[in-house]
Amino acid sequence: MSGLLVVTAVPAEAEAIRAGLTAPDRTTSRVTPPDVTVLPVGVGPAVAGAATARLLALAEAAGRPYRAVVSAGIAGGFAGRVAVGGTVLADRSVAADLGAESPAGFIPVEDLGMPPELLGGGRTVPADPGLLARLRAALPGATVGTVLTVSTVTGTAASTAALAERHPDAVAEAMEGYGVAVAAAQAGVPFAELRTVSNPIGPRDRSAWRMREAFTALTAAAAALH
């Protein structure tokens, strides 16, 4: 076994996690656990999913498969559901924009009449129950709920309201979880998604983003990853 694989979108997220990814040794100092690999794999579900699939396949081919995969990084949070700076654990990762638009509203891909075998597990991938339970125990302050995966950062009041209405259990949105989840599912490896909130989801306002708070929270949450 190669241990736990933690994939982020960008190097800054990976560095924030590595900074908190320590375990006590026999002295007073702390050391990084040797069985956790943290790698940035790119932004968006396609590149993150493809890169994760390659990492999983290479590890398996080398006879050292990863025991689990965590998609981690910053996210937008739904106002009133999670605060900026808060930590989120996904109980499921959902491809929120996988489907079709129509004058009557969004149609999920499962409702388009395609053969189920062409849809993989569909738009929703649940977190592995055992892995999620361990992360919840280590992060009792985390908000647990659906984390949406979008290809476009939501940036208007209308699309925020539509998304919140379609996903009443959603607490956050990011851009990689579903892609990583599909890669993990196809490799038969347990999956979870861990996010810290950098911004409220809503009308685009870059001045409202609190990257430092989110990265600090990511470093704090990383202690749960072992």
Ligand SMILES: O=C(O)c1cccc(C(=O)CC[C@H]2O[C@@H](n3cnc4c(=O)[nH]cnc43)[C@H](O)[C@@H]2O)c1
């Ligand atoms: O919007 C921008 O101008 C912008 C400029 C630089 C960097 C970024 C990002 O890194 C955002 C995408 C990145 O972070 C995650 N993320 C964070 N907040 C959100 C959100 O509200 N909606 C979707 N994704 C978000 C995401 O997983 C990407 O990896 C943006």
